Amino acid sequence: MLHIKCPHCGMRSQNEFSYGGDASIKRPELGKEISDQDWDNFVYNRKSLRGKHWELWQHISGCRQWIKVERDTSTHEIFNTLKANEDIS
Amino acid sequence: MTQSFRLENVGLINRDKKLSFKFNGKTYYGFEGDTLASALIANGVHLVGRSFKYHRPRGFFGAGVDEPYAIVQLYRNGETEPNIKATEQELFEGLEATSVNCWPNVNFDIGAINNFLKIFLPAGFYYKTFMWPKSFWFKVYEPFIRKAAGLGVASIKHDKERYEHKYEYCDLLITGSGPSGLASAYAAAKNGARVILAEDKSRFGGTLLTSEVNIGNKSGKEWAEGIIAELREMPNVTVKNRSQVFGYYDHNMLVMSERISDHLPKTKKFHPKQRLWYIRAKEVLISSGSIERPIVFGNNDTPGVMLSSAAKEYLKVYGVLVGKNPLIFTNNDSGYETAIEFKKNGVDPVILDTRKDPRSEIVDEAKNLGINIKFSYVVVAAHGYKKVKSADIAKISDDKEKLGVVENIRCDCICVSGFWTPTIHLASQSGNKTKFNEDIDAFVPGISKQNETTLGAANGSYTLNETLKSSFKTGHELSKKITNKDNEISFPNVIEKKSTSHDKFWCVPLPQGKNYKRFLDFQNDVAVSDIEIALKEGYRSIEHVKRYTTLGMATDQGKTSNLNGLQLVSKIENKVVPNVGHTTFRPPYTPVSIGAIVGREVGKYSKPTRKSPMHSWHEKNNAVFVDAGVWLRPRYYKQGNENLFEASKREAKNVRTNVGVCDVTTLGKIDIKGPDAAKLLNRVYTNAWLKLPIGKARYGVMLREDGIVMDDGTTTRISENHYHMTTTTAQAANILSHLEYYLQLVWPELNVNVVSTTEQWAGAAIAGPRSRDLLQKLFPNSDVSNEGLPFMGYMEGDLFGVSARIFRISFSGELAYEVNVESDNGNFMWEKIIEAGQEFKIQPYGTEALSTLRIEMGHVAGSELDGRTIPYDNSLEGLLSKKKDFIGKRSLIRKAFTAEDRQKVVGVVPLDKKTSIPEGSHLVKDSNAPLPNPKLGYISASCWSVEHDNPFSLAILKDGKNMIGEKLFVMSPLKNKVIPVEIVSSHYVDPKGERVRS
Known part of the structure; x- marks a missing residue:
C-alpha cells in the first residue's frame, strides 16, 4: 500500500485516496473551437507511461482535496506531491 | 503408546501439564509447549503424510517454518483447517489432526502406485500427458488430479471464528527474535525508538535457545529471556510472539499475521483467532535468520531424514530424540553440534563429514567426547520405507566425483547439514537486489530499495559475536536517526566456539547401476532427474525451470530447495550460481489463512449498512428491505400473505388513485454555496441554469466528458447564492468528487463550495392525486395551492414546529411533493404524514412500486442511465442547451452519437x-x-x-x-x-x- 503525502494533511495510506489519472491533462477551455483530434486526445488518449508520472489523487476519506502526485509507475516511488492549485514544474 | 523418545529433564516444555491428542484417529500424549511434530516424534511417529506427486511416505524434515512436508489437516472446535504445518502447530488438549494427500490412509496409500510409475511422471508430466484427448481434461484428468494432489481439504462451512485487522506505525519493525533481533531491538528501544519485535514461534530467542554460547556470563537462553523481559516493560516496545511478518510491500508497509488462538483448544470469548497487522515502519530490520540446507542423496525423503538443526531443536527445546541410532551427515561444523547434544544425552551418533580434515574447536570437542567420525564420507542412499532403517555410506574422492566401496550401516535417523541459507525472502520482496556470497555459497541481501537492513544470519553472518556487535550498532544508529537520542549501551562479553569453513559439497553422486531418487524440493516432489530433463528439453531461465518442474513453488517457496536447485542448474549449464540467479520471492513467506486476509469484513460487515431515520418505522410496519448501494430501503410493505408482486401493485395503484409516501432519504444531496454557484451548475448540467429564480427547482442531466449521461436529478435555488442539488442514490459520492474535481482543478476561479448533506436531511415523497390535500393538512399555514406552490416550486414550511423544505417535484408522474426535514426529525415527519394521510387513504410505498411508477411514465433512471447511453438515447435531447458549452458537449457531435x-x-x-x-x-x-x-x-x-x-x-x-x-x-x-x-x-x-x- 502506498504512503502518500497529502500537502494538506501529511503522510497518509493509499486507502484514504482515490486515483484520478494523468495530472498533465488540461481541459480545453469552454466554448472554444477544438479539432476532433485534440478533443479525442483530451477525452481518451493516455500514454500509460512507465516511469516518472504526474498523476491526480483525491484525498477522498480525508480533506477531499485533489492533489498532484509525482510517482514512478514501475517502482511506486513518490517524488513529490502538490496542491491542486500548484503547477507541475 | 508411551513417549518413548522423550528425554528426562531436557527441554523447555511443561512436564506438569500432560495433553492428549489424536493423530489419524489414534490417541497420544504430549506436554504443554510441544508442537504437534515434537509430540508425535516423542511417541515414535515419523510417518505423517504422503508426497505430492509420487505419494512416497513422508515424515518431518524441519522443526518450524522450514518444514516442507509435514502438513496436516487440523480439527478444532468443530471446524477443520487444511495446510497446517505440524512443526508450527502447538499442541493443545484434545487436538485432532489427520494426514493429507493419502487415500485410504497414510499407511496404505493407493496413490503410491505413482512411485512405481515414476519413470512416467517426469518433469512437465502434466503438460505432456493430460493434453489429449482434449475432452478428457474436464471429465477425467482434472478431477483425478484434484483428488490426488493438494495439501488438504478446505472447509465449505461458514468460518465462525473472528479475524481482526490492525494498523500500526512504528520507528523500527524487527522481524525475528534471534540474537540479531534481540540486540537491535534492545539498542533501538533504549534509544527511545518505537519498536515492534515480531517472532513467528511461541518462544523468543531463535537459535539462542539451542546453541551453547555464553553472553555476559549467561547462557544464550537466559540472556534472551532477560532482554525480552526488559523489552516487555518498555512502553515504546511491542513484543509479539506467534507473529509472522510474511509480506514486504511498497513504502515500507509490512503485513504480519498473529496467531492468537491457534494454540488453544477453543477461541476465548471476545478473542479473535488471528490478527493481521498492517505495519508502516520507518525502518525495517530483517533478522529472520537462516535455514539449514540439505545435502542431496538417494532416497533423501525417507521419514527419519531431517535437518540436523531440527534434530537439535527437538532435543534441546522439546526433550525429544528423533532417533536412538542417529547418523549425522554434514559438510560443516553445525552437524557436530547436533552430534554433541546426542552424545551428552546418552545416545551414540556417527558423524559422516564430507570434509577431509576439518580443524576447529567443535570438531575437537566431538573427537574428545569419543564420537565416531568418518571424514570424507557421504551417505549414498537411505533405506527403509516408512522410516529409515539403514544407510548406504561410502568414502568420496577428494574431487567429490568418485564413490568408494558402498557399505550399509544401521541407523534410525539421518541428520543432514549442508550449511546455511540466509532467509532473504523479506529483503527480496522489498525490492532488494540480492548478491551471491561465495563464502557461504548463498545469496544475501545487497542494495536496499526501501528502508530495510538485514542483520545476522539472514545477512550471512554466522558468528554470534559479530552478529551481536553489528546488531547493537545498527539498532543504535537507526534509532538515533529517528529519535535524535544517543543512549549507548554496553556490549556484553560473548563466548562461543569457533568453527571452520564448510565444504561446498551439496549432492552425492549416484553409485554405479543405481537409480535412487534424489529430491531437491520435498514439498513438490522435484528430484535431480526432473531438473536434468527440464534442461535437456531446452528450459534455460531459472524462472522457466521453476514453472516447468514446480521447483520452489507452493507454500514452501523453496525454503530448503532453492539453492540446491540453483547449484544443479549451474552445474549442468556450466555457469556459476550468481549467473543463474534466483527466482523472485513473493509474499506470503508462509501460508496465511483467507479468514485473516478477509478480517471482519464478512457477510453483512463486508460493507457499511446505512439506514434512514425512518428505518424502525418501516421495520414495525412489515417492510421487506432491499440493498440499494449501502442503504437498506423498504422494497414493499407486506400486508397479510401478499407477495412482492401483489404488494407493489397495490402500493403503486394507491399512488395513482389516492396518495402514497415513500422514504427518499437515500437520494444524494449536495449543498452548493457561493456567488458562482449558478455558473458551476450551468457548466456541469446540460441545460440552462443562469436564470433559475429563487424558490424554483429544475431538472438537470450531467454528462461525462465523453458525452455519456452520468447522472440526473433536481437542483433547487434556496436563496441568492445557495442551491440544493439532488443526485441518484448510487451516484451521490461520485458526483461530489466530480464537482470537487472541476472546482479544484479545472475552474479554481469559481467561488463555490460544495458539501454532501445526504445524511443531514430525511426525505419523504408524497405522491398521488390527494397529495395536495395532505400537504395542506401538514402545513396549514402555507399556501400550497397550484398558484402558491406550482410545479417545480420550492418553499419552506412549518411542520408542527419542525422546519421543513417542500419541493414540488415528481418521480412518479403524479402530482407530488418531496418534504425534507433535518434527519433527527425524520421519524417525526414520517409519523405526521402517515397520521394526517389516513383520511386520504395514504399507504407507504417501497422501491418496487417506485420503479413501477417511474417505468410506466417513462422516466429514465439507473437502468437506462447505465454508463453507455447519451441524452438522445434517453429522450433527454431537449435538455441540451444549444447556446452554452457544458461538460461533455463536444463529444455529442461524434458520428456514432x-x-x-x-x-x-x-x-x-x-x-x-x-x-x-x-x-x-x-x-x-x-x-x-x-x-x-x-x-x-x-x-x-x-x-x-x-x-x-x-x-x-x-x-x-x-x-x-x-x-x-x-x-x-x-x-x-x-x-x-x-x-x-x-x-x-x-x-x-x-x-x-x-x-x-x-
Whole structure:
C-alpha cells in the first residue's frame, strides 16, 4: 500500500485516496473551437507511461482535496506531491 | 503408546501439564509447549503424510517454518483447517489432526502406485500427458488430479471464528527474535525508538535457545529471556510472539499475521483467532535468520531424514530424540553440534563429514567426547520405507566425483547439514537486489530499495559475536536517526566456539547401476532427474525451470530447495550460481489463512449498512428491505400473505388513485454555496441554469466528458447564492468528487463550495392525486395551492414546529411533493404524514412500486442511465442547451452519437398483454433467425403497469425513434422465453405530463 503525502494533511495510506489519472491533462477551455483530434486526445488518449508520472489523487476519506502526485509507475516511488492549485514544474 | 523418545529433564516444555491428542484417529500424549511434530516424534511417529506427486511416505524434515512436508489437516472446535504445518502447530488438549494427500490412509496409500510409475511422471508430466484427448481434461484428468494432489481439504462451512485487522506505525519493525533481533531491538528501544519485535514461534530467542554460547556470563537462553523481559516493560516496545511478518510491500508497509488462538483448544470469548497487522515502519530490520540446507542423496525423503538443526531443536527445546541410532551427515561444523547434544544425552551418533580434515574447536570437542567420525564420507542412499532403517555410506574422492566401496550401516535417523541459507525472502520482496556470497555459497541481501537492513544470519553472518556487535550498532544508529537520542549501551562479553569453513559439497553422486531418487524440493516432489530433463528439453531461465518442474513453488517457496536447485542448474549449464540467479520471492513467506486476509469484513460487515431515520418505522410496519448501494430501503410493505408482486401493485395503484409516501432519504444531496454557484451548475448540467429564480427547482442531466449521461436529478435555488442539488442514490459520492474535481482543478476561479448533506436531511415523497390535500393538512399555514406552490416550486414550511423544505417535484408522474426535514426529525415527519394521510387513504410505498411508477411514465433512471447511453438515447435531447458549452458537449457531435438510426428509449408491451418481460432480454426482428440473431435492443426495465393493468417495459432500441408501432420479439435464452411484443412510446402514462402540473 502506498504512503502518500497529502500537502494538506501529511503522510497518509493509499486507502484514504482515490486515483484520478494523468495530472498533465488540461481541459480545453469552454466554448472554444477544438479539432476532433485534440478533443479525442483530451477525452481518451493516455500514454500509460512507465516511469516518472504526474498523476491526480483525491484525498477522498480525508480533506477531499485533489492533489498532484509525482510517482514512478514501475517502482511506486513518490517524488513529490502538490496542491491542486500548484503547477507541475 | 508411551513417549518413548522423550528425554528426562531436557527441554523447555511443561512436564506438569500432560495433553492428549489424536493423530489419524489414534490417541497420544504430549506436554504443554510441544508442537504437534515434537509430540508425535516423542511417541515414535515419523510417518505423517504422503508426497505430492509420487505419494512416497513422508515424515518431518524441519522443526518450524522450514518444514516442507509435514502438513496436516487440523480439527478444532468443530471446524477443520487444511495446510497446517505440524512443526508450527502447538499442541493443545484434545487436538485432532489427520494426514493429507493419502487415500485410504497414510499407511496404505493407493496413490503410491505413482512411485512405481515414476519413470512416467517426469518433469512437465502434466503438460505432456493430460493434453489429449482434449475432452478428457474436464471429465477425467482434472478431477483425478484434484483428488490426488493438494495439501488438504478446505472447509465449505461458514468460518465462525473472528479475524481482526490492525494498523500500526512504528520507528523500527524487527522481524525475528534471534540474537540479531534481540540486540537491535534492545539498542533501538533504549534509544527511545518505537519498536515492534515480531517472532513467528511461541518462544523468543531463535537459535539462542539451542546453541551453547555464553553472553555476559549467561547462557544464550537466559540472556534472551532477560532482554525480552526488559523489552516487555518498555512502553515504546511491542513484543509479539506467534507473529509472522510474511509480506514486504511498497513504502515500507509490512503485513504480519498473529496467531492468537491457534494454540488453544477453543477461541476465548471476545478473542479473535488471528490478527493481521498492517505495519508502516520507518525502518525495517530483517533478522529472520537462516535455514539449514540439505545435502542431496538417494532416497533423501525417507521419514527419519531431517535437518540436523531440527534434530537439535527437538532435543534441546522439546526433550525429544528423533532417533536412538542417529547418523549425522554434514559438510560443516553445525552437524557436530547436533552430534554433541546426542552424545551428552546418552545416545551414540556417527558423524559422516564430507570434509577431509576439518580443524576447529567443535570438531575437537566431538573427537574428545569419543564420537565416531568418518571424514570424507557421504551417505549414498537411505533405506527403509516408512522410516529409515539403514544407510548406504561410502568414502568420496577428494574431487567429490568418485564413490568408494558402498557399505550399509544401521541407523534410525539421518541428520543432514549442508550449511546455511540466509532467509532473504523479506529483503527480496522489498525490492532488494540480492548478491551471491561465495563464502557461504548463498545469496544475501545487497542494495536496499526501501528502508530495510538485514542483520545476522539472514545477512550471512554466522558468528554470534559479530552478529551481536553489528546488531547493537545498527539498532543504535537507526534509532538515533529517528529519535535524535544517543543512549549507548554496553556490549556484553560473548563466548562461543569457533568453527571452520564448510565444504561446498551439496549432492552425492549416484553409485554405479543405481537409480535412487534424489529430491531437491520435498514439498513438490522435484528430484535431480526432473531438473536434468527440464534442461535437456531446452528450459534455460531459472524462472522457466521453476514453472516447468514446480521447483520452489507452493507454500514452501523453496525454503530448503532453492539453492540446491540453483547449484544443479549451474552445474549442468556450466555457469556459476550468481549467473543463474534466483527466482523472485513473493509474499506470503508462509501460508496465511483467507479468514485473516478477509478480517471482519464478512457477510453483512463486508460493507457499511446505512439506514434512514425512518428505518424502525418501516421495520414495525412489515417492510421487506432491499440493498440499494449501502442503504437498506423498504422494497414493499407486506400486508397479510401478499407477495412482492401483489404488494407493489397495490402500493403503486394507491399512488395513482389516492396518495402514497415513500422514504427518499437515500437520494444524494449536495449543498452548493457561493456567488458562482449558478455558473458551476450551468457548466456541469446540460441545460440552462443562469436564470433559475429563487424558490424554483429544475431538472438537470450531467454528462461525462465523453458525452455519456452520468447522472440526473433536481437542483433547487434556496436563496441568492445557495442551491440544493439532488443526485441518484448510487451516484451521490461520485458526483461530489466530480464537482470537487472541476472546482479544484479545472475552474479554481469559481467561488463555490460544495458539501454532501445526504445524511443531514430525511426525505419523504408524497405522491398521488390527494397529495395536495395532505400537504395542506401538514402545513396549514402555507399556501400550497397550484398558484402558491406550482410545479417545480420550492418553499419552506412549518411542520408542527419542525422546519421543513417542500419541493414540488415528481418521480412518479403524479402530482407530488418531496418534504425534507433535518434527519433527527425524520421519524417525526414520517409519523405526521402517515397520521394526517389516513383520511386520504395514504399507504407507504417501497422501491418496487417506485420503479413501477417511474417505468410506466417513462422516466429514465439507473437502468437506462447505465454508463453507455447519451441524452438522445434517453429522450433527454431537449435538455441540451444549444447556446452554452457544458461538460461533455463536444463529444455529442461524434458520428456514432448522431447516427440516423441511433438507439432510443421506447416502451414495450407484450401482444398478449399478459406475459411479463424479463429485464435484460433482447429485442429481435425474427425469433426464428439463425444464431447469432441480430440484436436490435435490450429491455432495460420491466413492470406491471398499474395504469393499464398489463406488463410494460422500457427498452433501448436501435432506431427507436422510427420503431413505434413495430412488432418485434423479446428473446430471453436464459429464461427460455420468446415473447411477441409491440413497440410503443416510453410515456405509457399521462404522455402530456398534465398530472404533475395539475
